[in-house]
Each structure stands twice: as structure tokens, then as C-alpha cells.
Amino acid sequence: GAVVSQHPSWVICKSGTSVKIECRSLDFQATTMFWYRQFPKQSLMLMATSNEGSKATYEQGVEKDKFLINHASLTLSTLTVTSAHPEDSSFYICSARGEGGLAGGPSDTQYFGPGTRLTVL
Amino acid sequence: GQNIDQPTEMTATEGAIVQINCTYQTSGFNGLFWYQQHAGEAPTFLSYNVLDGLEEKGRFSSFLSRSKGYSYLLLKELQMKDSASYLCAVLDSNYQLIWGAGTKLIIKP
Numbered sequence: 493g494a495v496v497s498q499h500p501s502w503v504i505c506k507s508g509t510s511v512k513i514e515c516r517s518l519d520f521q522a523t524t525m526f527w528y529r530q531f532p533k534q535s536l537m538l539m540a541t542s543n544e545g546s547k548a549t550y551e552q553g554v555e556k557d558k559f560l561i562n563h564a565s566l567t568l569s570t571l572t573v574t575s576a577h578p579e580d581s582s583f584y585i586c587s588a589r590g591e592g593g594l595a596g597g598p599s600d601t602q603y604f605g606p607g608t609r610l611t612v613l
Numbered sequence: 614g615q616n617i618d619q620p621t622e623m624t625a626t627e628g629a630i631v632q633i634n635c636t637y638q639t640s641g642f643n644g645l646f647w648y649q650q651h652a653g654e655a656p657t658f659l660s661y662n663v664l665d666g667l668e669e670k671g672r673f674s675s676f677l678s679r680s681k682g683y684s685y686l687l688l689k690e691l692q693m694k695d696s697a698s699y700l701c702a703v704l705d706s707n708y709q710l711i712w713g714a715g716t717k718l719i720i721k722p
Contacts, residue, residue, distance in 0.1 A: 535713070536656070538710075540660075562700070600708060601661060602658075602710060604648075604657065605655060606655050
């Protein structure tokens with residue numbers, strides 16, 4: 493149980509284009525999903541928290557107009573990197589949390605997708 | 614402010630035991646998580662402690678002392694595949710997960 497998928501696993505794009513990353517909870521309903529970014533040899537950095545059906549809450553310093561998050565259903569959240577630039581190249585990881593232990597583990601456990609490696613040329 | 618401290622890097626020998634410490638200062642406490650992250654991969658859940666004491670799960674054990682703001686992850690019978698970063702994270706009073714920077718564990722033959 494508690495499987496989270498992410499698609500695509502890697503993407504290379506040209507500067508100025510937009511990239512959409514999907515995050516799905518496959519066997520549980522995720523009331524809350526999180527988006528992280530991780531640069532090489534650095535720790536996880538939380539970008540935003542999204543609850544199904546409501547606007548995402550962005551961390552300080554994260555541009556909401558650049559990183560669009562949509563949590564349209566209890567099993568799907570998307571992150572769109574708009575007008576991507578080389579400095580946006582990073583490892584983007586989503587996680588999902590099922591309330592009340594819905595994911596099978598302790599309540600409030602975050603289960604991570606495999607990540608998406610974005611390279612902007 | 615909220616703070617989680619863990620060593621940056623540790624080295625241990627295959628077959629041995631290693632203890633990775635984590636101290637925290639957070640606004641409230643609703644549990645402590647340990648995650649394992651191999652290079653280039655996403656973190657995977659290892660353990661959760663909310664009450665004081667030791668939780669054992671196979672070769673891995675996690676300990677918590679809430680009064681001391683302290684936890685450790687104990688890895689026994691180390692294997693080469695245990696080489697990874699180990700992340701300590703605390704759930705604060707707002708149920709926000711506060712992450713440590715991670716401890717890179719290097720296993721030598």
C-alpha cells in the first residue's frame with residue numbers, strides 16, 4: 493500500500509517552455525499533497541502544500557505564478573513549471589498524505605513519489 | 614525558530630552497528646519520522662515515533678525522548694545497500710513537517 497507515482501520521471505526542455513509534472517496516489521486518497529525541490533547534495537526544500545479542491549499554500553520565496561499547482565482530485569496533483577529557465581533545473585518530488593492513516597501507515601506519514609528530474613537547456 | 618540537527622556525514626563498516634542522532638527544537642510536537650534517501654531517489658518512510666521509547670523494525674530501530682528533544686536511528690548488521698542519507702523530520706503543532714538536512718551514511722567493506 494501507500495504507492496505514489498510521478499510522471500514523467502525525467503524531462504529535458506528548452507528555456508521558456510512550460511513543463512507539467514503529475515503526482516498520483518495509486519492506492520489511497522491523498523487529502524494533502526506536497527511538492528518539494530532538491531538540488532544536488534542539498535536537503536529537501538518544501539515548495540508548496542496543496543489540499544484537494546483548494547488553493548495551494550506556497551512557502552516563502554516560491555513564486556506561485558511560476559509554479560502552478562492544481563490538486564483537482566483526491567488522487568492527483570499537478571505542478572506546472574511555467575517559462576522554465578536553467579536555474580529551475582532540479583529534482584522535483586511530490587509526496588502524499590492520507591488523513592487518519594488512510595495510507596496504511598501512521599497518520600500524517602508522507603509517502604513520496606519517485607521524483608522528476610528536470611533539466612532546462 | 615524551529616531547528617533540527619543531525620550530523621552531516623557518518624562512516625561505518627559493513628556488518629557493524631551505527632547510531633544516527635537527531636535533536637530538535639520545534640513549536641510543538643506531534644511525532645518524529647525517519648526517512649531513507651538513496652542518491653538520486655526520493656525518500657522512503659522508515660519509522661515513526663510519537664511516544665517515548667524504542668520502536669524496533671527488523672535491522673532498524675528508532676528511539677525517542679520527548680523531554681530531551683532527542684531521537685536516534687539505530688542500524689544493525691550494516692549492509693552496503695544501507696549507504697544513503699537518513700532524514701529526521703518532526704511534525705510540529707500545526708502538523709507541518711520540519712525536515713533535518715539529513716545524515717549521509719557511508720558504509721565501507
